[in-house]
Amino acid sequence: MSHPPLGNLHPSISAIAEHHPPALSFLNPQFTDLHAWRKTARAKALELLRYAPPPVRQDPQVIEVVDKGDYVREKVSFASTPWTRIPAYVLIPKGLGAPAPGIVALHDHGGYYVHGKEKLVETERESPHLIAYRRSGYGGRAFADALARRGYVVIVSDAFYWGERRLDLQQTPPELVKEMQRRAQFKTGVAGVNETYSLLEELVMRHIVAAGATWMGILVHDDRASVDYLCSRPEVDGERIGCVGLSMGAMRANWLFGTDPRIRVAVSVGWMTDWRELLPEHIARHSWAQYVPGLTGWLELSDVAAMGMPGALMVQQCAQDALFPPIGMQRTCDRLAALYAKAGLSERFAYRFYDAPHQFNVEMQEEAFAWLDRWLK
Structure with a gap:
């Protein structure tokens, strides 16, 4: 018989979870108006992130331009706070006759910090380690490039602590x-x-x-700054913006979709399990970057994503994913289905389990892209 990681302390912690249900969930009977609930829930979610730097001019700079045949890759940087500049790639399809839909592509954690944005964007002289990593997690495909070839303007930035923003x-x-x-x-x-x-x-x-903040707060703020920059581009239709990510990229997508009303559609791949569902066996398998103290007393992760309603959400889960309990993944998807049903928006939510380990393979990508096309094109 296995024992919980915290042994005799587990019953007390389990009791805390049981007696602190999410007070602001849209599933609670007192909430009937989606607009009013979303306003209240978003305000609380942003408060819990503990990160609201003063506004700043983005002062964008183009560092490099590379012609990739059917699209152009720009390397840019822009300010997200008075003390932070974000490096990013922007992929722009050639031959655009009108402003195109935009996608914020969000890189994963993966225990691979040396690269961030390069996980999703093909660059020159790639290391064997990066190529092998992309093969295991993404079916060997730089999916941001695939989206650009599909007609989307795509931005991919380095998250705090990854790539060019990693610790020196x-x-x-x-x-x-x-x-x-x-x-x-x-x-x-x-x-x-x-x-x-x-x-x-x-x-x-x-x-x-x-310092008074949360790591997730930094990630969310910077991802919203990426939306700011994307919408400032003349090639982009600011009314048609989506986001997609795997693993920590999915967690970032959940939060970005939930907190930024400009995101009309999201695809969350391999990170949609409510925090309580991870107790007791799986909680230690996840990065410090993704914890928001006090969140579950107000909102579950599924509630955070549901704040993006009436936007469209697709969840892709991997049935062989050792990072999450299978029953927890299923219950969270069922809970999201109930959230969308209560709002009368069931057709705007979809989920599927794939017989695969933790990854975003080419089959999954093609179904994700079709979902983006459905709501953005």
């Missing part, structure tokens, strides 16, 4: 880095660097919380 280990106390490398059991090369970053996540989270 050269500016980190050497004794701390050595300790993390020791804990990484002497892994070398890219694997060792990624393991070191993974072990440092807890320290980063402590600093963010001590």
Whole structure:
């Protein structure tokens, strides 16, 4: 017989979860008006994210332009706060006769911090590690490129702590880095660097919380800044914006869809399980970046995504995904179906389980793209 990871403490924690149901869920009978509920729920969700920097001019800069044949890849940067600039790729199809729909493509966590946006965008002189990673997680396809070839203007930015925004280990106390490398059991090369970053996540989270914010708050704010930039482009129709992501990218998509009314459609791949469903066995398998203290007393993750109604949402789950309990994935999808049904919007929600491990393979991508086409074209 297996025991919960926290042993004798589990009953107390389980009782806390049971006695703190989400007070602002749209499924609660006191909520009948979708618009009024969404306004209240979004305000609480944004409050819990604890991150509201002052407005700033984005001051966009184009760093590089590469002709990719049927589309152009720009590398850009723009400000999201007075203290932050975000590096991103923007993919622009050629031959646009009118403003096109836009997609915010959101990269994953994957324990792979060396790259962020490059996971989804094909670049020159790619490392074997990146190619292998994309093969295992994305069927070998840079799906942002596939979306550009389909006629979408696509933006892919580096999340805080990934890619060009990762921690500079050269500016980190050497004794701390050595300790993390020791804990990484002497892994070398890219694997060792990624393991070191993974072990440092807890320290980063402590600093963010001590500073008065949440890591998820930073991610959501910056992703909304990506929407700002995308909508500022003359090639983009700001009334037709969607988002899609795998894993942590799906978590980012859930929050972006729920908090930004400009997002008309979302595809959430491999991260749609309510937090309570992860207790007790699966909670430790997820990054510090994704926790929002106090959230579940007000909203479950499915409620956060449902704040995007009347926007259209597709959830793709992987039946062999070891990061989530199968029954938890199913119950959360059923709960989302109930949320959309209560709003009279059942046709705007879809979910499917795939007989695959944690990934966004080409078959899944094609079905996701068809969903985006349905609501944006």
